[in-house]
Amino acid sequence: MTTDVFPELSLSEAEREIDAHIFARTPEADHEAKLLRVTQALSLLGDPHRSLDIIHVTGTNGKTSTSRMIESLLRAHGLSTGLFTSPHLTTLRERIMIDGAPLPQDALVRLWQQISPAIHAVDQASLQRGGPRMSFFEVLTVLGFVAYADAGVDALVLEVGIGGLRDATNVADGRIAVLTPMALDHDKYFTGGLPGVAHEKSGVIKPGATVVSALQRDEAAQIIVAAAAQRQASVFWEGAHMSVSDRRIVPGGQVVTMHTASRNYVDVFVPLHGEFQAQNALIALSACEAFIGAGVPRALSLPAVARGFAGATSPGRMEVVSAEPTVIVDAAHNPHGIAALADTLRETFDFDRLVGVVAVLADKDSEGILTGLAGLIDEVVITQTTSRRASDAEVLAERARTIFGADRVRVAPSVPDAVQMATTLAPEAEGEGGVLIAGSITLVAEARRHLQATHMPATVDAETVVAAADAADVPVEDTGDTGAVPA
16 A cells, blocks of 8 residues: 555555654754744644643653543543553554544554645754754654644543643643642753742643642642642642542452542442552543533543543553563652552562562662662662663662662663563562563563563563653653553
């Protein structure tokens, strides 16, 4: 099958050409100017984002899982949906989901042909001013808005790339702003500590919007309250307007009872592990109530809620990807996420021996990550990914020896070597041994690819988490959803 834009190529070949073109672009750097470039490109395309009804999701941890649950709930209520998340799983098209499925190949090729003249025009204008071309994420954002408008979705669940105020997605006006838990992360991007993080993320709150917020620390909550008041936005808070009143662990997930501003939802099955996922489910449910109720929480159909949660997935987050020994991957990449991971692991699994595989990106809090894991795993294999942003394995191992003790630390030169070493070490003691792979989204990606290539049986699903965002050197923030995959 051929296309007009690439007449000599099949659809799959054309998709690879488009991927290569987008990923060849530089990462975002001049954050102040990116909104201008995205706005200019969208203006040339007729401002497609203005036709969309948007739920805008930000936070430090939990963004992707929460976004995926919101989308699943809305679809279960009969709405056509768009979902914009990062990073992607196996293909760039999975960042642009329509009605629960990745953007079709033929649509990608057709829409790329539509937007590429505008992208080129903005590139040239920026270069003439002495600026850069549009970045990877800027181009992807434009492509997403055009795709959702083209599909005519009823609702778009829009996850930020990083922050909020200066994020490329913030050219749009979300009717509902969702704030997942905030914590310190990306210290080169955010200034002013946690209040600075909250200021940046509160930028998605638009005049007259409805805000649904998870529990926040006081210094973050104060910033959110001020931002909402300034923009005459109403806020629904976890703890004040909604809460998880009960949860119990069951095979395959948990059963949760949630109290929202409109009703009690008793014994809802959520097929995801961890208290943080129950919190994410509560925020997702409340956001859907506000969206469907046009800003005023409206009680939702219990059967639809059950269907929506039952269909929710979160690849790469507390995900069992192999057996004998049990191998768990989790995209936690900051201390807040590691703490949630530790709590979930303790309540869900009962290992007699647990070996960790850890790699960390250079811009992350490696000491905080290692400290959070020290009381959880018996032995750790330190490695590094192929990312340009990866911390050197020997440097990271030296930090690990200080925290774990030298006798508990091993080093492997690559992720496949580290996984092989860990799966050999885990069964050494009597009882059940397991392997935990965490600390970097790119680590999860490479480990899962290796496990699938060696045909080790997955116990949950066979999706591959590809760290394409990192391949483009794009800072990805949510995607450590332990508190996402991406997933």
